[in-house]
Amino acid sequence: MKNAMLLFSIKGLLRDRSRSLFPILMVSAGAFLCVCLHSSMKGTVTDMVDSAARFDTGHVKIMTRVYNELADQMPNDLALMGVGNLLEKLKRKHPDMIWTPRIKFGGLLDIPDENGLTRTQGPVFGIGVDMSARHSPDTKILNLEKALVRGRMPGHKTEILISDSFARKLDLKIGETATLLGSTMYGATTTYNFKVAGTVRFGMTPLDRSTMIADIDDVRMALDMADSAGEIMGYTNDMLYDDKRMTGIADAFNRDFADPDDEFEPVMQSLGEQGMMRDLLRLVNVMVAIVVSIFVFAMSVVLWNAGLMNGIRRYGEIGVRLAMGESKGGLYRSMIVESVCIGIAGSALGTAAGLAVSYWLQQNGIDFSSMMQKSAILRSSVWRAQVTSVSYYIGFLPGVFASVIGTMFAGIGIYRRQTSQLFRELEV
């Protein structure tokens, strides 16, 4: 019999647009915003994590203990030695991961004129990358081919890529020579001639200012770093970061190299353990929670108001139902049931729309490069959303809550009024 009553309520809901359509649209708007918001924040974070992993932190990264402490200064005198051996071991132990060495270095890039004198000069941030193999994994990890603006990928010894804007600033043409003035692993000054094969733009401001990318073997020659590397990066094959797994791998690695006195011993850190990545991830979750709560609150207020107006419109119905012997509790419950139905219907609608938009943003993205010139954060300038399993239900939280809470507040009026008072109001 309970069902007959429920059916009766739902019939009424469907037929009375002002009771269903407006609240459903309200709820779906809120759910829509929540879904879009969640997936876009998720997309932003994932993108930041992914960019950081590719260019800076790896999924795990190995450095010497001292290098790690001074990493900002790119202290190549503290770099890892015997890298070939270490790489062999790592590849054997974790064949399902990509291991690749890198050397970061700073210096001056000097562009000579035809007489060999300095034409222009500028400070440069360099990355030595394993580009030896035709399809070296690191070329892909850094998206070098995609980032290419002019020229071609380095194919011969001493060929390098350089930031497109840097090349323009230095008036450097493809095929020209650029001399690196730097210091070797042992502190000696060194000069080394490179040849510009192409220019790149990553869409990440810090990398697009004055970067050169060279093959790690050339960098080893230039800086006297045979069989050394500042960092060894480790990535999962699918390039998806799994904090638990990576931290586990790092812990296991560090147990094997646990000599506290040897400060040149390698240490491995997962992405989450580096810098503020983990805090950042937490922060974003907190922000999503806060924003969703604000939505729930705001929508509750709006729906409460709608519920109140509806309640006034429905005094007639309420009075009649009370007169016919429905108890106030029963009436209240049936209004709550209605609001749950509305909440679910609205949330489903809004979530569907939100997912559609989010999927579109995930596939296509929006290019913000022109607006991000000054950004110092490592993230790509094409902004994308990311749909996760949470996207499917997050809209239902505010949707159903707001609808029910709004109705609960509105319905309190029924309790507070004398039954006869409801009649007096409905008779006017």
Add this chain to the structure above:
Amino acid sequence: MKNNQIISIENVIKRFPMGKGEFTALDGVDLTFGKGEFAGFVGPSGSGKTTLLNVIGSLDTPTQGKATVLGQSVGDLSEKNAARLRNEHLGFIFQTYNLLPVYTVFENVEFPLLLLKMPAADRGKAVLDALEWVGLSDKEKSKPAQLSGGECQRVAIARAMVKKPKIVLADEPTANLDAKNSHRILQTMETLNAELQTTFLFATHDDKVIRYLHRKITLEDGRVAGDEV
């Protein structure tokens, strides 16, 4: 007390808060009603007719005194038990029909039976019977907006009568009806009163209604000023 007495009002006083003081709407009413009465409260506007009907209908409670309906003291009932009393034994008819606009005639009349948790098959039959009493069998699928005022009030009567309540309370049921329709619904109610022994209590100042009453109780300033059969 008479054996078939179903309503007794003993020295009922009803006061409403008004401004700083109080307003006495019912001022010591003593009345009893037996099964099958066809009675009405008459009197000038503001004399307390609606208030008295509300007390009898357990929509309101007396400030003082005792109102007993079907053996239950209205002032002592919980909200839930008052609802049950209304649900099982009382039918209401209002001046402004108060049909539920989004539901069909059939569904409007069916509603009290849903509250009574009556099985579907029994409901259907009871609704059709009730619509036949008021002569609206052909309108069961119509919405209230498609009906005339008189038809709406007949639906309201069917709705009040469908569960065959012991008592029907009708507050100004003819106020919005023309003479012809007023007579129609009064005849309908008279017939139902005779056939089902339902007690009818009216609040009215409509002469057309008053002529049908078997007992006329005159209220003045919240007091019983006359009680004629």
